[in-house]
Structure formats: C-alpha cells, structure tokens
Amino acid sequence: MGTFWNDLLFAVIVMSIGVVIARILRIVIGRLVTGASTKLKVDPTKYNFLKNAVEFIIYVIALIVIFNSIPKLRAYGTALFAGAGVLAAIVGFASQSAFSNIVSGVFIVIFRPFSVGDRVQVGQLYTGDVEDITLRHTVIKDFENRRIVIPNAVINNETIINSSLSHEKICTFLEIGVSFDADVDKAMSIMQEEALNHPFCQDNRTFEETAEGKPKVVVRMLGLTETAVRLRASIWATNPSDAFEMRCDLFKSIKARFDAEGISLAFPQRVVYLRESTTDKKS
Numbered sequence: 001m002g003t004f005w006n007d008l009l010f011a012v013i014v015m016s017i018g019v020v021i022a023r024i025l026r027i028v029i030g031r032l033v034t035g036a037s038t039k040l041k042v043d044p045t046k047y048n049f050l051k052n053a054v055e056f057i058i059y060v061i062a063l064i065v066i067f068n069s070i071p072k073l074r075a076y077g078t079a080l081f082a083g084a085g086v087l088a089a090i091v092g093f094a095s096q097s098a099f100s101n102i103v104s105g106v107f108i109v110i111f112r113p114f115s116v117g118d119r120v121q122v123g124q125l126y127t128g129d130v131e132d133i134t135l136r137h138t139v140i141k142d143f144e145n146r147r148i149v150i151p152n153a154v155i156n157n158e159t160i161i162n163s164s165l166s167h168e169k170i171c172t173f174l175e176i177g178v179s180f181d182a183d184v185d186k187a188m189s190i191m192q193e194e195a196l197n198h199p200f201c202q203d204n205r206t207f208e209e210t211a212e213g214k215p216k217v218v219v220r221m222l223g224l225t226e227t228a229v230r231l232r233a234s235i236w237a238t239n240p241s242d243a244f245e246m247r248c249d250l251f252k253s254i255k256a257r258f259d260a261e262g263i264s265l266a267f268p269q270r271v272v273y274l275r276e277s278t279t280d281k282k283s
Contacts, residue, residue, distance in 0.1 A: 007070045014069075018062030022055040029054060032106070104152035105135035114162050119240050121161035122150065168239035169202065174250055177228030177266035178258075184229055188219040190257045191233045191250075198253075200246040204236040228266030 114120050114130050120140065121127040128142035138155050140148040163170060174195070178187050195201050195217040203216050222230040235250075237243035258265065 011066045014062050014066050018058050022058040025054050100153040101136045101151045104156040107156060108133060108152060113160050118162055118164040122155060123158045163240045169236060170240050170243050171234055171236050172243040172247055174233040174235060174247055175230060177230050179264045179266050180229060182263045184221060187263050188231055190261060191231060191254055192217050192219045194250055194253045194257060195233055195235045198246050198249060200237050200242040202236040202238055227268050
C-alpha cells in the first residue's frame with residue numbers, strides 16, 4: 001500500500017512541475033508572439049496554437065517520466081507511447097513547413113533585413129516593395145502592381161538586395177554607346193549637362209570632393225567594343241523610383257541632344273567581301 005501512495009505522490013509532483021513549466025513557457029511565448037505580432041501588425045490570437053502546442057508537449061513529457069518511473073505502468077506506457085510517437089511524427093512532419101515559416105518570420109522581426117515599405121530584390125527573380133510581413137509569409141508588390149507571396153522560410157534562404165536598409169539614396173548608371181567617328185569628349189559633356197539639368201539629380205559629393213572640384217556627375221569611357229565606344233554616367237538620385245524615372249528621361253533628352261549635335265549612336269556594322277566566281281571570269 002505504501003508503494004501505491006509513493007507512486008501517486010511522485011506522479012502528482014511530476015505533473016505539478018510540468019504544469020508550472022508549461023505555464024511559464026506559455027507566458028514567455030505569449031509575450032514573444034505578441035511583440036512580433038505588434039511589429040508585423042497581425043492578430044496575435046491567430047498564433048495561440050503555438051502556446052497550446054508547447055503546453056501539450058510539456059504534459060506529454062511529464063507523462064512519459066511518470067510511466068517510465070513507475071514499474072507497474074511501464075508496460076502500459078511502452079505500448080501507449082509507441083502509438084503516440086507514430087502519431088506525433090506524422091503531425092510533426094505535416095507541421096514542419098508551417099513551423100519553419102513562423103520561426104523565420106520571428107527572425108525577420110528580430111534581425112530586420114527588410115521592413116514594410118522597403119524596396120527589395122529577392123534573388124534574381126523578384127523585385128518590388130515590401131507590402132506586408134506576417135509570421136508565415138512576406139508580400140511584395142512588384143512594379144506591375146502584382147502581389148508576390150513568398151514563404152518566410154524561402155525568403156530567409158535568399159540573397160536580399162535592400163535599397164532602403166540604411167537610406168534610399170542610390171547611384172544609377174546610364175550607359176550609352178556612340179560610334180567610333182563621334183566626338184567622344186562632346187558626347188561625354190552632353191551626357192553630363194543633361195544629367196545636371198534633371199531635377200532628380202542629387203549631389204552626393206563629400207565636402208572634400210567638392211573642395212577639390214570633382215564633378216557632381218562623373219562620365220567615363222568604359223571601353224571599346226566591336227561596334228561602339230561605351231560611355232557611362234554615374235548619377236545619384238534620392239530613391240530608386242526617382243532614379244528609374246530620371247534614367248528614362250535622360251535617355252530621351254540625350255538622344256535628342258546627340259541628334260542635334262551630330263553625334264551618332266553605335267549600330268552593328270559588318271563588312272562583306274564578294275568574291276568573283278570562276279564562271280564570271282570565263283565569260
């Protein structure tokens with residue numbers, strides 16, 4: 001009889017410890033989820049299953065300890081938890097992807113590689129503005145106003161180019177190829193003048209560079225190809241949207257100036273040699 005009461009007391013103590021640990025973990029996880037949900041602007045009650053799942057796991061561990069420690073229950077526990085183990089494996093496998101996305105969403109909140117409103121490029125496929133971040137996925141609005149929904153576990157494994165991480169100012173490159181007989185110095189001067197006249201062109205020079213007289217817009221000759229002399233202007237803009245609009249405007253205005261100044265753009269050229277046939281010679 002004494003053994004029965006000892007086993008019962010042991011079971012009560014183990015379950016009490018399990019309840020205390022489960023409550024503490026539930027409070028801690030609740031605060032973490034609430035904090036993450038506040039930053040992500042989502043309803044924290046959607047993720048209560050996390051707290052319930054952790055609490056359930058603690059209770060299962062407590063039962064395993066009780067059944068394994070009491071000899072009379074050990075045989076029943078082996079059969080019971082063998083079946084439960086198979087069920088847990090199935091549930092765990094099914095929820096692995098969802099849990100991975102949630103953990104990745106929390107990591108995004110903590111380490112903040114990007115935030116809502118940032119312009120990002122995900123790998124080599126997707127570019128756009130971050131519209132929403134949930135604990136499961138990230139929504140990106142591309143330039144065609146389409147929404148790209150990427151699971152957090154996927155986006156965490158991709159290389160992210162963030163144009164807004166520290167500041168949005170961006171240097172855009174404007175490359176144009178002119179023909180070999182064009183006046184290169186004049187073409188470079190025209191590209192610089194048109195860029196300086198654009199309202200979106202920003203001065204990104206340091207105080208020292210300004211004092212040294214370095215130009216606000218730098219134009220360089222990159223090299224020679226089979227058909228062109230490649231020129232490139234480095235122009236700063238306040239943000240990527242202004243940079244894109246400025247590039248489009250400058251291509252148009254520079255082309256008009258080149259036409260007016262007699263500077264021809266490069267185009268493919270081929271020299272064809274016609275060999276006289278033997279029949280033509282005999283005739």
